[in-house]
Structures are given as structure tokens and as C-alpha cells.
Amino acid sequence: MLRILNCLEDIRSELRRICDRIHDDQVIHKEATVQQILQTVQRQKDLALIHYTAEFDHVELTADSLRVSGAELDAAYQQVSKELLDAIRVAHQQIKAFHEQRIPKNWVQFPADGVILGKRYTPVDAAGLYIPGGRAAYPSTVLMNAIPAKVAGVKRIIMVTPPGVNPTINPAILVAAQEAGVDEIYRVGGAQAIAAMAYGTETIAPVNLITGPGNIYVTLAKKLVFGTVGIDSLAGPSEVLVIADETAHPVHLAADLLAQAEHDPLAASILLTTNAALAQKVTREVLHQLEYHPRREPTEKSIAHFGLVGVVESLEVAAQLSNEFAPEHLELQIAAPWDLLDKIRHAGAIFLGKSTPEAVGDYLAGPNHTLPTSGAARYASPLSVETFLKHSSLIEYSANALIKMAPAIMTLAEAEGLPAHGDSVRLRLEQPDQNS
Numbered sequence: 011m012l013r014i015l016n017c018l019e020d021i022r023s024e025l026r027r028i029c030d031r032i033h034d035d036q037v038i039h040k041e042a043t044v045q046q047i048l049q050t051v052q053r054q055k056d057l058a059l060i061h062y063t064a065e066f067d068h069v070e071l072t073a074d075s076l077r078v079s080g081a082e083l084d085a086a087y088q089q090v091s092k093e094l095l096d097a098i099r100v101a102h103q104q105i106k107a108f109h110e111q112r113i114p115k116n117w118v119q120f121p122a123d124g125v126i127l128g129k130r131y132t133p134v135d136a137a138g139l140y141i142p143g144g145r146a147a148y149p150s151t152v153l154m155n156a157i158p159a160k161v162a163g164v165k166r167i168i169m170v171t172p173p174g175v176n177p178t179i180n181p182a183i184l185v186a187a188q189e190a191g192v193d194e195i196y197r198v199g200g201a202q203a204i205a206a207m208a209y210g211t212e213t214i215a216p217v218n219l220i221t222g223p224g225n226i227y228v229t230l231a232k233k234l235v236f237g238t239v240g241i242d243s244l245a246g247p248s249e250v251l252v253i254a255d256e257t258a259h260p261v262h263l264a265a266d267l268l269a270q271a272e273h274d275p276l277a278a279s280i281l282l283t284t285n286a287a288l289a290q291k292v293t294r295e296v297l298h299q300l301e302y303h304p305r306r307e308p309t310e311k312s313i314a315h316f317g318l319v320g321v322v323e324s325l326e327v328a329a330q331l332s333n334e335f336a337p338e339h340l341e342l343q344i345a346a347p348w349d350l351l352d353k354i355r356h357a358g359a360i361f362l363g364k365s366t367p368e369a370v371g372d373y374l375a376g377p378n379h380t381l382p383t384s385g386a387a388r389y390a391s392p393l394s395v396e397t398f399l400k401h402s403s404l405i406e407y408s409a410n411a412l413i414k415m416a417p418a419i420m421t422l423a424e425a426e427g428l429p430a431h432g433d434s435v436r437l438r439l440e441q442p443d444q445n446s
Contacts, residue, residue, distance in 0.1 A: 012267075012293045014319045016286070018327070021320035025335045028278045028316050029385045032226065032246050044201045044230040051205035056212045062202040069177040071197065076213045078179060078195040086184035094182060098149055101374035102189050105153055108376025109161045112395045124408030131399045133159075134240070136166040136215070138207035139192070140222035140232075141183060143172035143199055149186035150372060154379050155222050155393065156190035162398035167192050168217060170207060172199025199224075204231035208239045221393060223380060242393050246384035247276035249316075250368055251337035251357075253328045253350070256285040258343040258364060263288075264295035266341060266367050271312035272305045278316040280337070282328040289319045329353040336387040339368045356387045413439060 015021045051058040056073045063071050087095070118128030139155040142148060152169065159167050169192045171179055177197055187195055196214055198206060204224075210216035220232060221242035232241045250270040254263055267279035283289050296313060303309055322328050329350055332340060336356035344350060347362040354360060358381030359371050372379045380393035407415070416435045423432035 012296050012313055012317045012319055014289050014293060014321065016321045018322065021282075021318070021322070021331060022334065024318055024320075025280070025331060028249075028280070028318065029335055031276060031278070031316060032384060040226055041230050041234070044227055045234060047201040047227075048205045048209075048231060048234055051202050051211070052209050055206075055210075059198050059202050059206055059211060059213075062200065063173065063198055066200055066202075067172055067177075069173045069175065069197075071173070071177060073213055075177070076196050076198060078184065078197060082178070083184055083188055083195070086181035086188075089181035090185050095185060097374075098153070098182070098186050098189055101150065101153055102157065104374045104376045105157045105378075106161060109158045109378075109395050112158075113161065114396060114399065114401075118404060123414070124411035126404070126406040128404035130402045130404055132402065133163040133165070133398050134218040134400065135164070136168070136217040136219075137164045137398055138217035138220045138239075139167065139169045140199075140203060140207075140220065140224050140228060141169055141171040142222075142224050142228075143174070143180075147180035147183050149180075149182040150374075150379065151222065152183055152186035152192070153190050156187065156192050158378065158393060158395045159221075159398045160191040162395045164398050166194075166217070168194040168196065168207070168214070170196045170198050170203040170214075172203075173197035199228075201227045201231035204228060204235055208235035219398060221380065221397065242380065242397050243382055243386065243390055245380070246386075247278065248273045248339075249278035249280070249337055249383060250339040250341065251280040251282065251332050251335060252341040252343055253325065253332060254281060254283045254285070254288060254341075255325065255344040256288060257345045258283070258288060260288060260291035260295050262364065262367070263292045263343065264299050266343075267292070267296060267313070267317065268299055268303065268309060269367070269369055270339070271317065272303070272309040273312075275308045275311040276316065277312045278318075279313060280317070280335070281319045282322055282331060283319070284322060284325060284328070286321050289321050293319060325350055326353060332357065336382075336385045338381045338383045338387065339371070341366070341368060358382045358387045358392055409438075409442065 060071050063069050114131050116130045120126055137159045141152055156167055169187050171183060179197055206214045207217045207220050219240040223245040229244050233244055248270055252263060252266060263281060270277050270279045281292060300306060300310060333355045338358040340357035341361045342350055343364050359377060361368055371377060378393040382390035416439055419435050420432040
């Protein structure tokens, strides 16, 4: 049953509990297991990938079958419906168009004082995308990770995903990868796949950056390889927070809460409303829609453990609670959503208005659906073109500019006890380069 709370402090306490839902005592034990997997892949390379795939996925592979073949990629197009292929292409077009607007521009300033400053953006050489398997196939996640990498100009994009029992990979995943421009695809999942991308094996060359969501083992592996490679974020279970007033439709609200809950038993579905009658209607409607839900068991667990309806006195209070929670997805299903937007500070993606369910962002609105979770929206942003770029500072001083700034530089170097720093400036003043 979806719980209804009316006391502000009770709501706040429950939101804190939900935000901290993945921080349990088992994580320490799992991190030790992941560390062992990473070390084994470093030592044994392909052999370790084959061993762990057999142990965890119950699939027998060889070094030759780790990489998906061209014939399999061609066959995938014959195995998806025209409707699905068309939908993938529509989504690709929308996502690409959005991210092409987000490419940062190089810039250089030429002020009159002889100092030139600027910033230059360049993509990483190679990016690795982790695409989850298991409960479902996620071609949308392929598009959301691969397209911004391609737009950023990454030259080598690889993808890893757990194998099926055959050991085929869902054809929709393979089609989406080809449409988005993925260069290499490997049938390996879990922490061992992260290790392969970070450290390399005989078959999989290492990458510079790893993106994409996964289970707790994948997340811990990304955390542990950070520094060897870059990562996008440490993604937790999915979550939605909906702010609704008396104008919202209870059937729509229930559907949106269940759309989040069906992802995973750890997913969180939260409604904050100013209308007590609406709260009651939504809880009844959730039960009604759950009755014949195809994924009823995991969805019901999610709603029971991490579902919440909070009745609050005003939309401003709802916004305050939302900022404290910093949701991955925030829906504003209210009469004037843009009026409340100024009070929202922390959210991965914000969906404004009653005709904008979170599902449009999941699939093809354009902005990325790989978002900060578990409160990370307080400091983190969605996956984007910028994720796959790094920037270099550009600095040039003329001889006169260096003369002007030399006293301050040498004073700071002396204060820090770094005499050679000061000398590198002083000697240029005492022995100027006659060719400059």
C-alpha cells in the first residue's frame, strides 16, 4: 500500500530514508568482491572475462566470441519490427538535435595588455558504454550514451552488455548501437566488464572514460576504477518526485508513479501534493493499476518500500522538500509549473506540465535520461556532450606583460618556499630572449 503522510517532519524523515536506501552494510562486503574481480581481470584478462561470465551469467564464451560479429549486427535489423526501428530512428534524431546545441565553443581573448587567455575543448580518444541487461533491454540507454559521445567527436566508442542465454544480445540493443555509431560491441557485463574497459584485455583495448548505469556491482566497479579512467557518475536506483495540485489527474499521477516503480524494487516513487483528496484518489488508483501489471512483483515491492505520498500545505513547501531530496526526475503537475520553477534548485531533469510524463524524457525528448540519483543532483548534472569533452587552458604572456606581473609572481613563489618558480620569472627579466 502506498503510504500517505501529513506531518511535515515525518515526510522529511521518510525522504531522507528513501534517499539513503542504497547505503547498507552489504555494500562493504560487495566492494571487497568487486575489488577481487577487478584485480583478477587485470591479471588474467580475457580468461577472467570468460570465467566470470560463466559464473555469473551462466554463459560459456571463448575469446573469439567476446566481440559481437558483423553477421550478428546485420541479422539484428531483420529481428526488430519496422515500428521499433522507426521509433529508434525518431529518438536518435531528437537526441542528436538536442546535444548538437550543447557543444561548447573554444574561445580566446586578446586584451590590449599583452596577455592572451582561452579555453580549448577536445574529446576523449575512447569511451566505453555500459548498457544493463537482466530484467529488460534498454535501447534508449544505448542512444542516450552513444549519441552525445558521437556528437562530442569521440573517435572510438565501445559498448559492453551482458550476454543472453544463447549467448545472443537483444537485437534492439544491437540496432540502437549501430544507429548511434558504436564501433565495437562486447558481450560481457558486471564488474568484469568495467575492469576490461578500464585496464584492457587481449580482446578489449582500454578506454579513457566509462559511462552508463548498472547494478550495485557495476557502480562499485566504476567507483574503484575512477582515476585510471574517468566516469560519468555513480548511478543509484531510479526515482521520481511529483509535485501536484488539485488540477492534476489521479489516474495520470498513479501511472507516472508506477512507471518509475517498475524499473526496480529499489526505485522510489514520491508524490507531494497540496490536496488531501487527491492523495487518497492516487493511492486507490495505484492499487487498481497494479492489479494486472505485467511486472507486478518488483513494482509492488518498490511501491511498498520506497513509495510515498506527502500532503503539504503549499507548493512552496513541496519545492523545499524536493530541493532537500534532489530527485533524479521531478514532475511539476500543477496549474502554473513555470511559476514554481524559480523555487526548484536541485533536480536531474524537470518535467513541466500535465502533458509531460517522465517517459518522454526516458525515450526521445532529447535531454539525456542518464541523470544524477540519490541526492547527487545537488552537485551533479545529466550526461551530456560535455561529459565526453575535456578542456585545456590557453595562456600566452608577452614580454611586457611578464614584466608587469613579475613582482606578484615572485612574491607568491617566495611565500610558498618555491625559489625555482620565482627564478623562472626573474631570469627571463635579467636575461631576455633576444629572438622573442
